[in-house]
Amino acid sequence: MSSAVEYLSYGLKGFLFAPYGDYWKFMKKMCMSELLGGRTLDQLRPLRQQETLRFVRLLHKKGEAREVVDVGDELLTLTNNIITRMIMRKTCYESDGDVEDIRKMVKDTAELAGKFNVSDFIWFCKNLDFQGMNKRLKGIRDKFDTMMERVIKEHQEEKKKRKEKGEGVIAHVNDLLDILLEILEDESTEIKLTMENVKAFILAGRRDPDSNLGSHNYDIFMAGTDTSAITIEWTLAELINNPEVMDKARQEINSVMLDLNRLIEESDIPNLPYLQAIVKETLRIHPTAPILGRKSFESCFVYGYEIPANTNLFVNLWSMGRDPKLWENPLEFRPERFMNEDNKFDVRGQNFQFMPFGTGRRACPGASLALQVVPTNLANMIQCFEWKVDGDGVVSMEEKAAMTLPRAHPLMCVPIPRFNRIPSGVN
């Protein structure tokens, strides 16, 4: 066992209890049980399926015209649409421009969050704003506030109308904002939410008073769109550079999909273990949240080192995924390593060698959603298209330093349709 893993296995016990205020504890609990829990994910599944169909249709049309596609950009639109529809029933195909605004806000916030903010790390600078980052964040937040207030009002009015007509008359599936507004109105919850809390939960761009770990919180938009899109993009890039893995994935899909006249759905994923191993292998080499942050609340010893109380600690998942002491030929893309019975590795933080979704009580609450969205859309991209790139057919794997480890160069491809007609049947 390498020192990093030993360090973690001893150390996390001390650090999992990083400062975590009552509000965030409550929101995390709500997130795991209500907002991103199994029941809500199941109820909103048809909406994700519609977005997948729309995505595949768009690629098919562009592929037929032999148009070059910026894969990352299209994926970001897909995941942004999924999250926006899950939260507030909107997509970027609607004309009011809200989703386009959200997309821009997510992009700007991600860019700012990935920057090193001097004021976060040098205590005597903490009230200064040398780089103008706080000012820019405030600008983003003000714009978002105005939009959110309107969307919340729309939701409240719709709810009122439904009530007047009788709830049962109109078939209605609650989106995440409906659920949050219900929690807001509920007098019996252990923490009384405010409207500010609801907005912050959706797009933060604000400081977390409970944490000193960098300036920005993870919030649903930021955390849910970029990460999933970048994971699919890296996976496709690896598959283009490793055609034998792509072929094997297609064979697996062909062998389990008896009806090839439909798209692959979330319910097919448990029957596609090689596809799941491909996603794990991507998350090992390209973890889209490469650094976990913790703070020690009391002094302790980790692997012989004394860590004083109140120390900010960063766990580097990126280097652990490439550590030759932990992985054989770590730079090779070899999903087979996750097919071995002894080596299947749970991805939800049970195994400190590999924890792409973090671990403990700050672990990612969106893991279940990501583990549906990423493999399902990837499977359809594999099944429905040949991916052609210019030149020698090899894509660059250079990374850009940022919070979610994006590619340094956009992945530009022509998605050549493998079928004349896209399988349109969606169960």
Ligand code: HEM
């Ligand atoms: C491939 C996709 C994703 C990856 C690799 C990923 C990874 C992570 C990681 C490593 C963390 C930090 C965990 C820790 O510190 O222990 C995290 C936190 C978080 N993620 Fe994800 N995530 C993904 C998708 C999502 C999605 C789809 C959502 C929501 C829709 C989401 C919501 C969050 C939130 C809200 C947090 C903060 C949790 C907290 O501070 O307690 N993530 N994610």
